[in-house]
Amino acid sequence: MTQLLRNAGLAARTASEHLTDDPLLLCLQILRRLPARLVRPPALFVSRVAPKNSSVTAVLLACIAAGDKAGLERRLAAAVEHGLAGQQARRAADVALAADLPQWADKLLDTVVPGTARLAATVARRRWYGGAMSEAVAVLDGQTGPLARQHARLAAELSVFTGAATVKPPAPTLPVPEPPAPTRSGRQLPARTQTQTPTAAPAARESRRVLHLLTNSLPHTASGYAQRTHSILSAQQAAGWDVRAVTRLGYPVQVGKILARETDVVDGVPYQRLLPARLASGMDARLAQQSAELLRIGRAFRPNVLHTTTHFVNGLVAREVAAALDIPWVYEVRGQLADSWAARRGPEARESERYRLFQEREVDVMRSADLVVTLGETMKRGIMAAGVPEQRIMICPNAVGGDFLKEPGSPQAARRALGLPETGQYIGTVSSLVAYEGLDDLVAAFALLAPHLPDLRLLMVGDGVESAALQKQVRSLGLTGRVIFTGRVAREQTPLYHQALDIFVVPRKNLEVTRTVTPLKPVEALASGRPVVASDLPALREIVHDGVNGRLCPAEDPGALAEALGTLLAQDAVRLELGVRGRDKVLRTRTWSANAALYDDAYQDFSLGRAS
Known part of the structure; x- marks a missing residue:
């Protein structure tokens, strides 16, 4: 019951933030998570019977839910032609952004009279959508009430993207660790700055423990990402590794799984959730909170290796926690999320501030990892071009089991x-x-x-x-x-x-x-x-x-x-x-078993070097 109450609080906080930041997007996310058989028939009915030039928000949302992009664009065009203004035009612009139609959002925003309530919120969303992160924050400078909260959230995320945010977990002072020993392959592990950071007691030589930090996982998400993760963990477990997986702060409650438990066990693999009673405000503070939670788990589990995956926010957390535990860490590049983001927005998005900062943070994280794992030769060449030495890159392709x-x-x-x-x-x-x-x-x-x-x-x-x-x-x-x-x-x-x-x-x-x-x-x-x-x-x-x-x-x-x-x-x-x-x-x-052997060799290099 205690966990359910915590989950309810997290869900309410998440919904509240979305209502402040982008209420129409929240409505769409809810519609997309409901069973299609409940949503699409009424959405189709509304999109068909509503007047062809109707710009009522509910009708526009129904067009999106029904997949009627042509009908949505026809109604947005009619709204612009007929001089829609005020709050109706602002809300229609928000719908256009949610539907990945920024050109119509721009035309509608041109018709909104300056000074219209919450106009700054929509203009900021438009700048943010296009990747102009600093401009979006500037639009909201000096605002009060809900718009001030929107400003704080965007500013916090911008600080993470610029590298200004600190995600280091708080920790007591412990003795300085000894410099790392060479691995059995003779390669010296990258040295860390020798500061007064906490360390975990070294795991025994024969221990084989790996702690994974994940964005999402089974059974709540069934994406290719989650399937690959589960296959890797299962294969590692079968190969004799003690495996523990931890998902990001607030997941899966923040994606609507309000009945989630603190731990799920899937095919014998444990997935631990970070579901605190309260989430910190802002991305920077939440990453620091996640670091502290992961460090707590790491001290109890005492892993030999910390392993995480794209995108870079996972790497920021893993880097700090690995340093605190004095263990090596692995960054697995499974995709180019900056390119996935840009793919929805057109070629101009690749020239944006967000894209540039996204790429910079990815490069920073890759260069600082002890080992970078990726899926294929094409991706490996891109990682090498970013300045990561070839000897610190390992290919573990998508596989079967x-x-x-x-x-x-x-x-x-x-x-x-x-x-x-x-x-x-x-x-x-x-x-x-x-x-x-x-x-x-x-x-x-x-x-x-x-x-x-x-x-x-x-x-x-x-x-x-x-x-x-x-x-x-x-x-x-x-x-x-x-x-x-x-x-x-x-x-x-x-x-x-x-x-x-x-x-x-x-x-x-x-x-x-x-x-x-x-x-x-x-x-x-x-x-x-x-x-x-x-x-x-x-x-x-x-x-x-x-x-x-x-x-x-x-x-x-x-x-x-x-x-x-x-x-x-x-x-x-x-x-x-x-x-x-x-x-x-x-x-x-x-095969996943062959990949597990590759991970095993890499991990053993790390763990034997640290334990010797």
């Missing part, structure tokens, strides 16, 4: 087990339904194939912010009966969904983030013996080899994608051979 190691069954058997129609051919994906995945191009390619292949179906497994828009695209093309949207599925069913396909498709857009980051799902598809058709991008070329285990085709070209798919669909023997080759290569080179 568990049921993906078992011999895959036929597509018909998998469909039967899932309750899907067994006959015909299936193309599709298992993915987060987000814009950079390019799934609108997959729907367009399917529309080109559908008239010629009447038994072909498209299977879309997963959920995300683009789900409503994709379903609307399918309806507009008259393909509703031939496209299956499953929504989010249980983790245990994922291998079956891969096996239900004849071809797995990765139609990613051509963006910086997709050119560099190698995804997990196509590796799982190859392990399932299914050929992969993917966009011809550097990161995907590390997984998909044209004519060997699949096909590559130009990104953002539905016609070329349809041609590649159609050719493979007509060649049963070729598909089978590509699938066999793909599975064989994955089982030889990409």
